[in-house]
Amino acid sequence: MSVNRRTLIKAAGAAPLGLALPAHGRPRPPVTVRVATPFAAGHILADTALRFKELLEAETRGRLVVEVATSVLNEQTINPAMAPCEPAERVADIVLTGGQPIQDYAPAYFFFNGPYVIRDYAHFQRVWRSHLGDEARALVRTGGNLVSLGTVYRGFRQFTANRAIVTPADLAGIRLRLPPVPDWVAVWSALGAVPVQVPLTGIYEALRTGVAEASEGDLTQISSLRLFEVQSHLALTGHLVGFGLVAANACFLRDVPWPDKVRRAMRKATEWGSAFMADREAALLGELETAGMTVVTPDAAAIEAAARPAIEQLFATTWNVTTWDEVLAI
Numbered sequence: 635m636s637v638n639r640r641t642l643i644k645a646a647g648a649a650p651l652g653l654a655l656p657a658h659g660r661p662r663p664p665v666t667v668r669v670a671t672p673f674a675a676g677h678i679l680a681d682t683a684l685r686f687k688e689l690l691e692a693e694t695r696g697r698l699v700v701e702v703a704t705s706v707l708n709e710q711t712i713n714p715a716m717a718p719c720e721p722a723e724r725v726a727d728i729v730l731t732g733g734q735p736i737q738d739y740a741p742a743y744f745f746f747n748g749p750y751v752i753r754d755y756a757h758f759q760r761v762w763r764s765h766l767g768d769e770a771r772a773l774v775r776t777g778g779n780l781v782s783l784g785t786v787y788r789g790f791r792q793f794t795a796n797r798a799i800v801t802p803a804d805l806a807g808i809r810l811r812l813p814p815v816p817d818w819v820a821v822w823s824a825l826g827a828v829p830v831q832v833p834l835t836g837i838y839e840a841l842r843t844g845v846a847e848a849s850e851g852d853l854t855q856i857s858s859l860r861l862f863e864v865q866s867h868l869a870l871t872g873h874l875v876g877f878g879l880v881a882a883n884a885c886f887l888r889d890v891p892w893p894d895k896v897r898r899a900m901r902k903a904t905e906w907g908s909a910f911m912a913d914r915e916a917a918l919l920g921e922l923e924t925a926g927m928t929v930v931t932p933d934a935a936a937i938e939a940a941a942r943p944a945i946e947q948l949f950a951t952t953w954n955v956t957t958w959d960e961v962l963a964i
Contacts, residue, residue: 664699665891670706670726672834676858679730679878680704682786682907686728690899694892708833709734710814717779719885727886728783728900730878736770737815739777743770745953749821750938750945751961752875755787755908761964766956780881783897784904788852788876789915792868793932794841794861795848799869800932802826802940811837811846817948824944825937841865852876853918854911862925869930870919871937880904 669686671679680702687700706725707715709732715725733747743766745751752758761767762785771782793799795808806826812818814831822829830846840846841864849861850873856862880900887893923929949958 662697664697667698667700667728667886667890667896668703668726669700669728669730670703670712671730672707672709672712673704673730673855674858675704676854677704678788678852678854678907678911679786680858681910682878682880682903683730685906686900686903689902690896693895693899698890698892698895705835708835710833713738713778713780716881716883719779719883721886724883726883727890728880728882728896729780730786730880732788732876732878735774735778735780735879735881737817739780740770740773742953742955743773744817745949745956745958745961746770747815747874747877748817748945748948748953749873750941751958753962755875755877755912757964758875758877759785761961764964766961766964769955774881775884778881779884781884781887783880783882783900785908786878786880786904787908787911788878789854789911789918790870790872791850791852791874791876792856793848793850793871793873794856794865794868794927796866798867798928798930798932799848799871800930802933802937804932805937809845809847811840811849817952820948821941821944825940837861838864850874853915853922857918857922862922862927866926866928867930868919868922868927869932871932871934873934873937873941878907 667690669683671683673679683702687702690698690700703726706712712725712729712731713735716729718724733744736746737744752761774780774782799805802825808827809830810822810827811832812822812829813834819829830840832840832846837849838859838861841849841861890896919929946958
């Protein structure tokens, strides 16, 4: 007597479609994937994490459940917290952060996140896919136990202040909030700014109280941290092509069910995030202006020229795996 497939499924007490059955016949509980970003809700990296959640849960029919945590630690502390192989000892399984993993584990390649080095995001992607990007990712994997899953365009970084920043002379003596990134400190110090190193989560308060007079960051950072409430001017210096780096703990990626689905969902999420930010950048500028910021178009070429000696010095000493000319030629 033949028995059709539906009868067999019914007889076996099968789980709903998509849920695997262990030996005792009950559905396995979903596996939780923990995703973290040091950026606040509303930042493009937080939005990309939520997009990944939507895509992966749909792709696995709920067998992988994604938990997203925003404003987790600081960029400067999140990488060591991601490294352990024991899940209970790490802050998350996947992180969406800035260029901190490169600074921590591949400092000679931090030109990827250097002022005025990269022309635009298309140029960044070409360099990232070259042997230089391959070498940087290998060092991040070896040093931090982190596997790159992609990058997200965050928009050009600009300046905020309570006065107009137009020429290099306007930077002289200004107390500029910077993260503890030595290469950035070297460049802006050479231009006469006085770096005030404040963690990401402390920017608003530092500007509100006058501990810092100015900041620099992408528009989504300025908006999500509501810096328009404590800064009156936005100068379109366009000094750095901002990118977010998505990295997974290598042990998590080895052990998680359906790692290919994780990679595919994150690839789609980062492509979505980059396209969304590219489309939104102009609108975001308008929103900041509507919120009360005075938008200033500075002499960006003059500021870049003034920064050039400091950048060339970094290539000669710190970023000495390549040259500025090689990067520009890719």
